[in-house]
Amino acid sequence: MRPLLDGLRRMGRYPSALVGLAIIFALVGTAVFTVVTIPYGQALELWRGGDVWRMHPVNARPAWVDRIAGSNLPRTIVVSSDDAVIEEEPFVGGNRLRIPLEFDFDYDGFPSELNLFLTSSHTEREPFVRLTWETPDGRELNLGGRRPAREERVSISQDWELERRLGRVPHVGLFAAEPEGDGPPEVIGGRYRLVVDAITFEADARVDADLVVYGRVHGLAGTDHQRRDLMVALLWGIPVALAFGLLAAVGTTVTTLVIAAAGVWYGGWVDAVIQRLTEVNIILPMLPILVMVGTLYSTSIWVMLGVVIALGIFSAGIKMYRAMLLPIRESPYIEAAKAYGAGNARIILRYMIPRILPVLIPTFVTLIPTFVFLEASLALLGLGDPVLPTWGKVMNDAQTQSALYHGFYYWVLSPAALLMLTGLGFAMLGFALDRIFNPRLRTM
Amino acid sequence: MSAPARDIRRSAAGPVLSARDLHTWFELRQWGFLRVGSVRAVDGVNFELQAGEAVAFVGESGCGKSSLARTLLGLHQPTRGEVIFEGRSLGTLDARERKTYLARVGFVQQDPYGALPPFMDVRRILHEPLIVHGVRNRAEREKRAREALEEVRLSPPDDFLSKFPHMLSGGQQQRVVIARALILRPAMIIADEPVSMLDASVRVEILQLLRSIQTNHGLTLAFITHDLSTVRHFAERIFVMYAGRIVEQAPVNELLNHPQHPYTQALLGAISDPDPDNALQMREVPPGEPPSLLKPPAGCRFHPRCNRMIPGTCDQEDPPEFEPRNGHHTACWLYR
Numbered sequence A: 001m002r003p004l005l006d007g008l009r010r011m012g013r014y015p016s017a018l019v020g021l022a023i024i025f026a027l028v029g030t031a032v033f034t035v036v037t038i039p040y041g042q043a044l045e046l047w048r049g050g051d052v053w054r055m056h057p058v059n060a061r062p063a064w065v066d067r068i069a070g071s072n073l074p075r076t077i078v079v080s081s082d083d084a085v086i087e088e089e090p091f092v093g094g095n096r097l098r099i100p101l102e103f104d105f106d107y108d109g110f111p112s113e114l115n116l117f118l119t120s121s122h123t124e125r126e127p128f129v130r131l132t133w134e135t136p137d138g139r140e141l142n143l144g145g146r147r148p149a150r151e152e153r154v155s156i157s158q159d160w161e162l163e164r165r166l167g168r169v170p171h172v173g174l175f176a177a178e179p180e181g182d183g184p185p186e187v188i189g190g191r192y193r194l195v196v197d198a199i200t201f202e203a204d205a206r207v208d209a210d211l212v213v214y215g216r217v218h219g220l221a222g223t224d225h226q227r228r229d230l231m232v233a234l235l236w237g238i239p240v241a242l243a244f245g246l247l248a249a250v251g252t253t254v255t256t257l258v259i260a261a262a263g264v265w266y267g268g269w270v271d272a273v274i275q276r277l278t279e280v281n282i283i284l285p286m287l288p289i290l291v292m293v294g295t296l297y298s299t300s301i302w303v304m305l306g307v308v309i310a311l312g313i314f315s316a317g318i319k320m321y322r323a324m325l326l327p328i329r330e331s332p333y334i335e336a337a338k339a340y341g342a343g344n345a346r347i348i349l350r351y352m353i354p355r356i357l358p359v360l361i362p363t364f365v366t367l368i369p370t371f372v373f374l375e376a377s378l379a380l381l382g383l384g385d386p387v388l389p390t391w392g393k394v395m396n397d398a399q400t401q402s403a404l405y406h407g408f409y410y411w412v413l414s415p416a417a418l419l420m421l422t423g424l425g426f427a428m429l430g431f432a433l434d435r436i437f438n439p440r441l442r443t444m
Numbered sequence B: 001m002s003a004p005a006r007d008i009r010r011s012a013a014g015p016v017l018s019a020r021d022l023h024t025w026f027e028l029r030q031w032g033f034l035r036v037g038s039v040r041a042v043d044g045v046n047f048e049l050q051a052g053e054a055v056a057f058v059g060e061s062g063c064g065k066s067s068l069a070r071t072l073l074g075l076h077q078p079t080r081g082e083v084i085f086e087g088r089s090l091g092t093l094d095a096r097e098r099k100t101y102l103a104r105v106g107f108v109q110q111d112p113y114g115a116l117p118p119f120m121d122v123r124r125i126l127h128e129p130l131i132v133h134g135v136r137n138r139a140e141r142e143k144r145a146r147e148a149l150e151e152v153r154l155s156p157p158d159d160f161l162s163k164f165p166h167m168l169s170g171g172q173q174q175r176v177v178i179a180r181a182l183i184l185r186p187a188m189i190i191a192d193e194p195v196s197m198l199d200a201s202v203r204v205e206i207l208q209l210l211r212s213i214q215t216n217h218g219l220t221l222a223f224i225t226h227d228l229s230t231v232r233h234f235a236e237r238i239f240v241m242y243a244g245r246i247v248e249q250a251p252v253n254e255l256l257n258h259p260q261h262p263y264t265q266a267l268l269g270a271i272s273d274p275d276p277d278n279a280l281q282m283r284e285v286p287p288g289e290p291p292s293l294l295k296p297p298a299g300c301r302f303h304p305r306c307n308r309m310i311p312g313t314c315d316q317e318d319p320p321e322f323e324p325r326n327g328h329h330t331a332c333w334l335y336r
């Protein structure tokens, strides 16, 4: 194994190897961090979507996009009754509550949505709730009254009555100055207040309220059409991509190598069968087969991995390995091993394969990202794993939601950038290793 | 199972190794299946080796010396005839006995660098045969590796155990090859031109080493050489091979002083040069083309090149073995 160690030591002299290694280490480190902080089960739970994300905006762009664009679009503001100064006025058989939900709004744009989540602890009689909106310029708008269930979502944005009254969608109308003419609405900055006046009809029933003013910017990765934070998928995409790429590369390389070596060693019909199988397999189109398996059987990433490895066993690599192993089979040290009684398996695994291992390492390293891309391509074709958050699935969502048409470039670019970064890291390392282990290339 | 202990006395009664009517032919095929003939690399060889003796096989390039060595080691299946080791024919051994046989016969090859796996260090190289033969105990293997290195004068062993072949000189590499051949404590060593690829300066050293190991342990040593000039010091008997056959055999001084076969005489003529430099590169073959092993000449295989050919006999009938002098055998019609 000495040539291997020597080679690895020489990597220090190749900046591209170091850059590649740095990228790979960063990816691996982030992958480990991700798996630890967002455990597998939780990641699947999050990515399934639904109520967990109710306080997240739809299709919000990442903060850095806002920064680059030089704009100051609204972030999401959550105002909870837990932090409000509640006025309480009990009466016989009930309670009168006044919950002022106050927040400062100082952005260049309108929020994307406005929702109020009401929780009531009544047992039989619903409370009565009346909502009043107060703008910084001193206007008051009555948003109407209602009798909330124990969990009530008041979609202020979708209050058509209110929309008709304001002449605009509520989350714009409520934040805009009085319309003057036909000009575009203008945001008014300052302190807003939603006063929740509740009357409960049970002595100890309580009403809690959460006002969510949805922003247009969210976190480092933004959100998708299901309010999911894309960060979950971008982060979890790393371990999935690395694991898939590595397992597929190991699986195909090891099996291919052993089979090629066995063919060379036994020769005769064994070799002939392996050669013919390889020739047939080379002309089998990988992608259509994967699409068929995905459509007809399962799109589980493990099934895909299995098929990729199975199709990769008798790959073109066998021909290359065979050409390298043929002269080794005749070398005197193999003859010596036979002369002291080494068995076939030992000769193949311990004497033939280690001989070409250094040559294979660069190929192996550059093979990893091709499998990462393959997985992403499958997901993009709609054959991504049904439950796992992956880069390919993010891009697939983006595609089905016409992200580029709507200008949500980040939705496509972030996963694509991570894919490219992965490819770049492994390619830079692989090419440097190739120069180290296959010195004949150095002059080329 | 550990390697059988060296016990040459047991077999001292009969020959250790003998070849009977041994043939090794390589089939030549066209397009992978059409037989177009056979290369008769070994074509009817008979000899007996006594325990503890050193013998040399000489002959020009391509006469089948290496093929004979490989056949003796069981690396080639004989086409006809048999190899008998300690009274048992190799063809009748089962897998386990065959493995034991391989432990009893060490092999030293021509190209020491090629004979060592470049990705293993000396320690691993010496442990390998022991692992193959079931020596599980690492400390035991290490002990034997050190002994073997001491035996081939690579000492202290610690200086060499963790070296890789490319870090050693040719002579040191060949010593490692010899150590590996010794590590299973064989009864016999077969060495195929053990020094021909080494620097002239270390050749004699390596031959002396082989010789001293052979005499110290009472091993049987069969070595193949091109170099008739040094044979005198390192072997008791010489076998002269020509075109897949042994044409002359005799004790070393007898053969060198009284060569009988015209081929041997021609070989020796080539080294009677008093200049030691020329003597060392004895490869001046007798005049004429080496014979085709695909279609050997009829009668005596040497007759197209022989200056004493007897027309009507030599070119038609195969000469049997004659004994013109005591203990000196040769296959030539001159001694009828």
Ligand SMILES: Nc1ncnc2c1ncn2[C@@H]1O[C@H](COP(=O)(O)OP(=O)(O)OP(=O)(O)O)[C@@H](O)[C@H]1O
Binding pocket: B026, B039, B040, B041, B060, B061, B062, B063, B064, B065, B066, B067, B068, B293
């Ligand atoms: N595996 C093989 N298949 C086919 N032909 C072979 C094989 N091994 C050897 N031969 C042929 O057998 C003949 C004898 O070869 P061998 O290597 O035994 O000669 P040699 O006496 O050792 O020669 P040298 O002194 O050059 O080593 C040669 O013609 C060679 O081409």
Ligand code: SF4
Binding pocket: B261, B262, B263, B300, B301, B302, B303, B304, B306, B307, B308, B309, B310, B314, B319, B331, B332, B333, B334
């Ligand atoms: S048998 Fe005849 S041809 Fe052959 S070596 Fe003797 S004399 Fe020469």
Ligand SMILES: [Mg+2]
Binding pocket: B065, B066, B067, B192
């Ligand atoms: Mg040879």
